[in-house]
Amino acid sequence: MIVIETIPDMTYFRLNLKEPVGFVPTMGYLHEGHMSLVRKAREENKSVVVSIYINPTQFGPKEDLSKYPRNLARDLAMLEKESADVVFFPADKEIYPTGYETWVTVDNLTKPLEGDSRPTHFRGVTTIVTKLFNIVRPTNAYFGQKDAQQALIIKKMTTDLNMNLKVVVCPTIREPDGLAMSSRNVYLSMEQRKAAPVLYKSLLLAKDMFAIGERNAAVILEQMTVFIQKEPLAKIEYISISDTETLAELKAIKKSALVSMSVRFGNTRLIDNIILGKSTKSEYLNK
Amino acid sequence: MIVIETIPDMTYFRLNLKEPVGFVPTMGYLHEGHMSLVRKAREENKSVVVSIYINPTQFGPKEDLSKYPRNLARDLAMLEKESADVVFFPADKEIYPTGYETWVTVDNLTKPLEGDSRPTHFRGVTTIVTKLFNIVRPTNAYFGQKDAQQALIIKKMTTDLNMNLKVVVCPTIREPDGLAMSSRNVYLSMEQRKAAPVLYKSLLLAKDMFAIGERNAAVILEQMTVFIQKEPLAKIEYISISDTETLAELKAIKKSALVSMSVRFGNTRLIDNIILGKSTKSEYLNK
Numbered sequence: 001m002i003v004i005e006t007i008p009d010m011t012y013f014r015l016n017l018k019e020p021v022g023f024v025p026t027m028g029y030l031h032e033g034h035m036s037l038v039r040k041a042r043e044e045n046k047s048v049v050v051s052i053y054i055n056p057t058q059f060g061p062k063e064d065l066s067k068y069p070r071n072l073a074r075d076l077a078m079l080e081k082e083s084a085d086v087v088f089f090p091a092d093k094e095i096y097p098t099g100y101e102t103w104v105t106v107d108n109l110t111k112p113l114e115g116d117s118r119p120t121h122f123r124g125v126t127t128i129v130t131k132l133f134n135i136v137r138p139t140n141a142y143f144g145q146k147d148a149q150q151a152l153i154i155k156k157m158t159t160d161l162n163m164n165l166k167v168v169v170c171p172t173i174r175e176p177d178g179l180a181m182s183s184r185n186v187y188l189s190m191e192q193r194k195a196a197p198v199l200y201k202s203l204l205l206a207k208d209m210f211a212i213g214e215r216n217a218a219v220i221l222e223q224m225t226v227f228i229q230k231e232p233l234a235k236i237e238y239i240s241i242s243d244t245e246t247l248a249e250l251k252a253i254k255k256s257a258l259v260s261m262s263v264r265f266g267n268t269r270l271i272d273n274i275i276l277g278k279s280t281k282s283e284y285l286n287k
Numbered sequence: 288m289i290v291i292e293t294i295p296d297m298t299y300f301r302l303n304l305k306e307p308v309g310f311v312p313t314m315g316y317l318h319e320g321h322m323s324l325v326r327k328a329r330e331e332n333k334s335v336v337v338s339i340y341i342n343p344t345q346f347g348p349k350e351d352l353s354k355y356p357r358n359l360a361r362d363l364a365m366l367e368k369e370s371a372d373v374v375f376f377p378a379d380k381e382i383y384p385t386g387y388e389t390w391v392t393v394d395n396l397t398k399p400l401e402g403d404s405r406p407t408h409f410r411g412v413t414t415i416v417t418k419l420f421n422i423v424r425p426t427n428a429y430f431g432q433k434d435a436q437q438a439l440i441i442k443k444m445t446t447d448l449n450m451n452l453k454v455v456v457c458p459t460i461r462e463p464d465g466l467a468m469s470s471r472n473v474y475l476s477m478e479q480r481k482a483a484p485v486l487y488k489s490l491l492l493a494k495d496m497f498a499i500g501e502r503n504a505a506v507i508l509e510q511m512t513v514f515i516q517k518e519p520l521a522k523i524e525y526i527s528i529s530d531t532e533t534l535a536e537l538k539a540i541k542k543s544a545l546v547s548m549s550v551r552f553g554n555t556r557l558i559d560n561i562i563l564g565k566s567t568k569s570e571y572l573n574k
Contacts, residue, residue, distance in 0.1 A: 007449060099397050102413075102447035107388035126389075127448075134449040161414075162294060162421040213486035 001080050003087045007095075010088050010135050017085065018046035023138030025129060028052040029069040030078050033181040035174040037142040038082045040170050049136050050079055051088040053095065057135050058124030064267075068167040069186050088136065095131065104130045105249065106160070107232045109153045112247050113240055113260060115269065125150055126157050135160075138165050146172040148258055148273045149247065171273070172202065191287045192265040195233045199263055202227045202239075206259045211274045217241040228263060237262035244275060253277065288367050290374045294382075297375050297422050304372065305333035310425030312416060315339040316356040317365050320460040320468040324429040325369045327457050334543040336423050337366055340382065345411030351554075356473050375423065382418065391417045393447070396440045399534050400527055400547060401558065412437055413444050420445075425452050433459040433467050435545055435560045436534065461487065461560070467559045479552035482520045486550055489514045490561040493528075493546045497563045502540045504528040515550065524549035524556065531562060540564065 005008045014021075022041030026034050041048045052075055059065035072089070079087055103123055110122035133141065143151045151169045158167055173181045177202035179193075188196060202224040209220050221239055228234050239261040241250050252258055256277035263270050291297045309328030328335045339362055346352040353469050359376070366374055390410055396402075399407035417476075421427065430438045438456045446453055460468045465487035466480075475483060489511040496507050508526055515521050526548040528537050537544055545563035550557050 011451070100447055102391065102393050102444050105390050105392065107390070109388070131447075131449050134451060137451070157389050160387055160418075162418050164298070164421060164424070240376070280409070 001076075001084055001087065003076065003089055004091050005091065007090060007135055010086075010090075013086065014135075014137060017049070019048045019211070020045045020139030021049060021137070023049070023132070023136050023141045024050045025132050025141070026050060026053045027068065027183065028075050029071055029183040029186070030075045031173075031181045031183065033144050033146060035078060035082060036173050037144060037170050038079065038084055040168065041140065042083055042144050044140055044168075047086070048084045049083045049086040049088060049138065051090075051132055051136070053088075053090055053128070053132075055095075055124055055128040056092060057096065057127060058119060058121050060118055063118075064184075070181055072136075082180075088132075095128070101118075103127050104157065104161070106153050106157050107155055108147070109247055112149075112242070113238060114149050114262065117237055117262060117269075122150070122153055126153060127155055130157070130161070130163075133163060133165060140166045140168055142168050142170055145169050146170060146182065146272065148206055148260055152245070152247065153168055178204075180270075182270065184268060184270070187268040188265055192268065195231050196265060196270060198228055198231045198234055199261060199270055199272040200263070202261055203272060206241075207274060207276060210253065210257075217250050217253060217257070220253075220259075220285075224259075224261075233265050235264040236266055241276075244278070288363075288371055288374060288408065290363065290376055292376050294377060294422055297373075297377075299541075300373065301422075301424060307332045307426035308334045308336060308424070310419070310423050310428045311335070311337045312428070313337060313339055313432075314341045314355065314470065315362050316358055316470040316473075317362045318460075318468045318470065320431050320433060322365060322369060323460050324405050324431060324457050325366065325371055327455065328427065328429050329370060331427055331455075333372045334373070336373040336375060336425065337371045338377075338419055338423070340375075340377055340415070340419075342382075342411055342415040343379060344383070344414060345408050347405055347407060350405075351471075351474075357472055375419075381533070382415070390414050391444065391448070393440050393444050396436070396443055396534055399436075399529070399536070400525060401549065403435050404524055408569075409437070409440055413440060416441055417444070417448075417450075420452060421452060427453045429455050429457055429574050431459060432562075433469065435547055435562075439532070439534065441556060447516050460481065465491075467557075469472055469557065471555060471557065474555040475552055479520055479555065482518050483552060483557060485515050485518045485521055486548060486557055486559040489526075489548070490546055490559060494561060495561060497540065497544075504540060504544070507546075511546075511548075520552050522551040524551055528563075531565070 022045030024037045024041050054068050056065055098273045104126040105123050106126055115122055178197045205227055206220050206224055224239055228236055241257050241259050244256050244258045260273035311324045311328050311331030341355050343352055390412050391413040402409055442454045465484045492514055493507050493511055511526055515523055528544050528546050531543050531545045547560035
């Protein structure tokens, strides 16, 4: 495994990577969710590139950029163990040099849900992902279902801009008690951590209601809200039942729906989601 | 020469093009300006791809999209003569399918000059050029100095987004009386056509003033304005003396400057520019 810190080195090294090239972009502080993406990339490609870059442009002015968790040594050890070929670890000044002023934006998909709470977040995501795709030039790129809206937006962007690669969405990896793995879980106090599985439990409640025939989104949302509100540490930011492609809010669920939410525990925002009406196998956001 | 009309065909055919690949994106209705780009591409590359696509997103709501001049048969004959390998001629519905919603924007460089008159123009240009670059994947792409701001913006975009290609800017080609070649010149009435060289003459006036030592931008702009205003058919939209990299307006010219203008003749907008203080050889916007 080689660690590359500059764009010219990455561009040069890329020339000798065997095709197909699988790519996993991360912000580091890796957990089993990331590792499941790396393993999938390893399975499906001759070369695997993982980037570790805490992208400043996807953090809002009041968000946790400076205290975002970091542990490069541990990250590298984990990636070595999964036989990644390249870790791309660039510096801010190379990614966003003085005078940087070009942005990639997706209009409608970025407006609801996370976009409503974090208005500049997805512009930062689509811009850094475009840059990384242009630098790494992967055949396949791997993203987690846990950030469902992000995955949909990146798929839309690659299609709209005719990017020459495939986006693969992999299932959310959870702790034994159901909490979706996230680098931000480290922010939770012991009490908050105990309460945090309420997100997934409320999603399972939605799943059960759907399974026994409930199709009225308002009824499901109401039950989920009541359930989460029983947990005094949890403050709901949004709960949504939306179309799995357009993210338009649904009144009646037909074939399928994305149930997604953001819930705060103190200053920590947790998100989670589940797809109703489709197989929960790895390909469910992959059409 | 092969004419390709779909994105999948272009992607497939691209696999067999010999490297390096030179690319000239056009809106058709070709003239000697375009042909000089094609010749330069032919000189510098093993394969030459020319696109002909009238990009709707770079036209404003009141602009001349529907009556933009077209002559595919003549264009193809001209390109055949210059030994282009591929003409990529896609349909609107393939480039911007229903639900299209992804944009590439460059912030500061797009605001002054043309951006001030045409607020959504450059967003359309950077978006279509990104798409065409992703589809054609050229080694070198050729643009005309006549659209100086566009050339600077595209260079900035390719740098900022780490696009893996070189942008080459080639000199403006002029009619014998100095009028810069443009597909839009066909809109001019005979009288307007006679008057139109006033743009270039005013640029030469600026060049002469600079040559004898004038460095005060206001003095040069004043002389140019008086000169153009003598032509009753010409209505100045802007005249500018700006930094050749940032496009910031200059008060005093130091080493170099971009003198640029937009002048209306009836409904027809003509633009032209000249660089002061650098060689007027082909590389002057290429650093």
